[in-house]
Amino acid sequence: MSIDQPLMQLVRKLQTRAVLDRSDIAAILELPFNERTYEAPGYLVREGATRLEQCSFIRSGFAFRQKLTVDGNRQIIGICLPGDFVDLQHLFLDQADHSVQVLTRVETADVDRTALQRLAEHRPNLNRALWIDTLIEASIHREWILNVGRRDARQRIANLLCEFALRMKQAGIDQEAGCELPMTQEQLGDAVGLTSVHVNRTLKTLEKDGLVRREKRYLTIADWEKIRALGAFSALYLHFDQGGPEGV
Amino acid sequence: MSIDQPLMQLVRKLQTRAVLDRSDIAAILELPFNERTYEAPGYLVREGATRLEQCSFIRSGFAFRQKLTVDGNRQIIGICLPGDFVDLQHLFLDQADHSVQVLTRVETADVDRTALQRLAEHRPNLNRALWIDTLIEASIHREWILNVGRRDARQRIANLLCEFALRMKQAGIDQEAGCELPMTQEQLGDAVGLTSVHVNRTLKTLEKDGLVRREKRYLTIADWEKIRALGAFSALYLHFDQGGPEGV
DNA sequence: CGAAAACTTGACCCAACTCAACGAACGTGG
DNA sequence: CCACGTTCGTTGAGTTGGGTCAAGTTTTCG
Numbered sequence: 001m002s003i004d005q006p007l008m009q010l011v012r013k014l015q016t017r018a019v020l021d022r023s024d025i026a027a028i029l030e031l032p033f034n035e036r037t038y039e040a041p042g043y044l045v046r047e048g049a050t051r052l053e054q055c056s057f058i059r060s061g062f063a064f065r066q067k068l069t070v071d072g073n074r075q076i077i078g079i080c081l082p083g084d085f086v087d088l089q090h091l092f093l094d095q096a097d098h099s100v101q102v103l104t105r106v107e108t109a110d111v112d113r114t115a116l117q118r119l120a121e122h123r124p125n126l127n128r129a130l131w132i133d134t135l136i137e138a139s140i141h142r143e144w145i146l147n148v149g150r151r152d153a154r155q156r157i158a159n160l161l162c163e164f165a166l167r168m169k170q171a172g173i174d175q176e177a178g179c180e181l182p183m184t185q186e187q188l189g190d191a192v193g194l195t196s197v198h199v200n201r202t203l204k205t206l207e208k209d210g211l212v213r214r215e216k217r218y219l220t221i222a223d224w225e226k227i228r229a230l231g232a233f234s235a236l237y238l239h240f241d242q243g244g245p246e247g248v
Numbered sequence: 249m250s251i252d253q254p255l256m257q258l259v260r261k262l263q264t265r266a267v268l269d270r271s272d273i274a275a276i277l278e279l280p281f282n283e284r285t286y287e288a289p290g291y292l293v294r295e296g297a298t299r300l301e302q303c304s305f306i307r308s309g310f311a312f313r314q315k316l317t318v319d320g321n322r323q324i325i326g327i328c329l330p331g332d333f334v335d336l337q338h339l340f341l342d343q344a345d346h347s348v349q350v351l352t353r354v355e356t357a358d359v360d361r362t363a364l365q366r367l368a369e370h371r372p373n374l375n376r377a378l379w380i381d382t383l384i385e386a387s388i389h390r391e392w393i394l395n396v397g398r399r400d401a402r403q404r405i406a407n408l409l410c411e412f413a414l415r416m417k418q419a420g421i422d423q424e425a426g427c428e429l430p431m432t433q434e435q436l437g438d439a440v441g442l443t444s445v446h447v448n449r450t451l452k453t454l455e456k457d458g459l460v461r462r463e464k465r466y467l468t469i470a471d472w473e474k475i476r477a478l479g480a481f482s483a484l485y486l487h488f489d490q491g492g493p494e495g496v
Numbered sequence: 497c498g499a500a501a502a503c504t505t506g507a508c509c510c511a512a513c514t515c516a517a518c519g520a521a522c523g524t525g526g
Numbered sequence: 527c528c529a530c531g532t533t534c535g536t537t538g539a540g541t542t543g544g545g546t547c548a549a550g551t552t553t554t555c556g
Contacts, residue, residue: 038314050482070480075394081413092380097387097485110438116369124369132340134382139337139345141389146315146323148397149441153544184502193397198544200504216553217502233317401512432534446512448536463520465534 006059006109007031011084016170017136017242018129024165027119027126029150031111039104045100046084052090054110059084061106062182066190067098073206076191078140079164081104081171088134091116104182136239143237148193152234153202156192161212165221166235181219254307254357255279264418265384265490266377275374276369279359280368281396282372283307286354292334293348300338302358306330309354310430315346324439327351327412329419336382339364352430384487391485399480401450404440406459406479413469414483429467443473447449 007029014020014028016041044056044063058080065077077098080086086100091113120127140163147159162182168174181188185203186196192200202218204243206212211230213222221227255277260270268481282366289395292304292311306328310318325346328334333349339361368375386464389409395407411430411489416422434444442450451467454460459478461470469475 053510067390069394069398070456073398075397076395077390089383092376093383093387093487093489093490095484095489097487098390111276121372121375127369127375128340131379131382134379134386135341138382138386138389139341140327141386141393142313142315142346144393145325145389145396146317148393149323150317150321186502195545197505197546201544204504236343239341239343239345241343242341434534443513444535445537446516449512452536 005029008032009083010057010109010111013127014129014133016127016240017124017170020125020129022127024123027123031103031115031119033109033111036108036110038063038102038108040102040105041122042102042235043099044106044108045090045096045226047096047099047161049096052087052094052096053152055088055091055113055116056108057087057108058084058086059107062103063100063106063115064100064183064191065100068178073185074190075193076187078137078144079167079191081167082173083171085133087139088130091120091130104186113235132239132242136242139237139239143168153194153198154206155231156194157188157202158227159233160192160231161189161219161221162228162231162233163238165224166238170238170240179220192211253277254283255281257307257331258305258357258359260379262374262377264488265380266373268377268438271369272373275371278361278465279367281357281359284356286311286350286356288353289349290351291347292354292356292447293338293344293346293350294349295344295347297344300342300344303336303339303359303364304334304356304358305362306334307355307357307441308355310351311348311354312351312435312439313346313348322438323430323441326385326392327415327416330421331419333381336385339368350364351435378486380490384490387485387487395471401440401442401446402454403479404442405436405447405450405454406475407481408436408440408479409467409469410459410479410481411486413472413485418486418488427468458477468474 010030011025012022039062045065060082062079062082063086065080067075067077069075080100086097086108090096116130120130143159143163147156151159161181165174165179168179183191184196185199188195189199192199203212204229205216207214209226211221211223212225213220227233259268259273259276263296268276286309295315308330310330311334312329313328314326315323317323320393327443328348334356335344338344349398354435356488364378389410391407395404399407409429413422413427416427431439431442433447437444437447438446451460457474459469459471475481
């Protein structure tokens with residue numbers, strides 16, 4: 001049950017979603033699983049795939065969900081941080097409706113989906129935790145629709161950065177001076193529905209205004225309050241408050 | 249157990265999501281519930297609301313999910329048809345992260361959320377059905393992010409119309425000649441991230457090209473194949489195939 | 497060290513927005 | 527059932543945020 005026991009990471013994640021008792025935790029730690037490593041531009045999930053027998057969560061590294069237009073345009077649908085499930089939707093859905101691609105080298109732990117289904121079936125707390133995780137992801141999707149549909153370039157990027165920083169913090173992997181962003185400007189653009197060229201120009205203005213700082217490949221948030229205001233970011237949609245007993 | 253028993257409608261909906269046995273159905277029909285009616289520009293759910301003790305599904309009428317920008321711009325996040333749950337997310341989430349507003353007069357049946365939780369807890373089939381419903385909604389959200397983020401006006405509207413028509417058909421409420429659309433052009437615009445003015449102009453071109461027909465207040469799809477191709481619509485993301493036994 | 501990937505910058509363009517005025521349809525009350 | 531206010535749809539003219547294209551420059555990494 002050491003800290004580098006991958007399933008312990010899963011336990012900790014689910015504990016942010018619902019209260020688990022001793023036996024719940026024991027049941028998780030007994031799950032059969034295998035580990036896997038994916039390198040940089042690889043796919044964890046491919047849209048259309050059908051023999052989905054496992055649900056994976058990320059032990060380390062970053063990934064993103066994406067869908068493509070017929071004419072090849074990419075839209076990033078969400079970002080997966082360490083500790084996140086990559087494809088919890090495959091607990092019950094039989095076909096992948098989007099792809100998940102590696103951002104930085106990713107290590108996963110893959111749990112058999114029927115084993116996970118049994119767990120949800122027999123353990124209300126785990127059922128609740130997994131379900132809440134699903135619901136929060138849907139909530140994040142909703143915010144993204146708003147972001148891409150109704151905000152201008154500066155606001156979109158600001159909002160994305162806020163979400164990223166806060167989720168990093170909740171996952172306990174933020175640096176002291178803000179947080180790093182492991183995405184290229186093109187990927188950033190694909191996440192907010194803009195061109196890499198325009199992302200570049202927009203980031204410049206954000207830097208000029210003292211909202212972010214950029215060195216080499218990394219971007220850090222310089223003025224949290226200003227960027228929060230610009231992106232009109234409200235953490236409500238991340239539902240951080242859901243961990244309490246019986247959801248109070 | 250007549251057809252106008254509201255809970256029978258719920259049974260039928262859930263049967264499109266998973267296989268239910270006799271006792272599952274009986275358990276649903278025993279749920280306590282009350283009925284409510286909402287008039288035209290009213291709210292079924294308000295963003296930020298906290299005492300969420302019921303989950304409602306729509307017996308008749310249409311509603312839409314929405315979020316607002318700080319500067320008052322609206323983005324419609326999804327559309328609720330008769331038979332759809334309005335706020336299944338409140339089965340486990342304790343705060344509303346978006347609003348749901350009436351499109352046409354809506355009649356709902358409201359089920360106590362703890363009763364529904366108990367059902368999910370004790371009945372794997374129902375747990376599965378409800379969960380799949382949640383997952384499909386998340387999948388629709390993803391498609392909307394793509395739609396709004398990476399397609400042009402004609403494609404966006406075409407895609408939305410396809411989704412609407414197909415879901416209407418699955419819900420069994422399509423007219424013979426395509427289907428009516430109970431949304432104003434402004435609402436259409438808010439759903440696809442455009443202005444009502446631009447929606448108007450774009451609809452004109454779609455009509456000129458013979459893809460849709462418009463009479464009075466109603467819009468019907470004239471050429472399904474053309475509009476499907478234009479919107480690059482693929483029904484994959486609606487996961488209609490999920491109803492089978494054990495998801496095969 | 498060299499090639500590939502990522503980032504910058506400028507010039508030009510266009511899809512969609514804004515503003516504004518007007519017409520059509522709806523529905524409500526008398 | 528008509529009158530009239532309100533909402534919805536339509537159209538034009540002018541503007542703009544962000545896209546495109548293209549040519550560098552810097553960074554990364556094998």
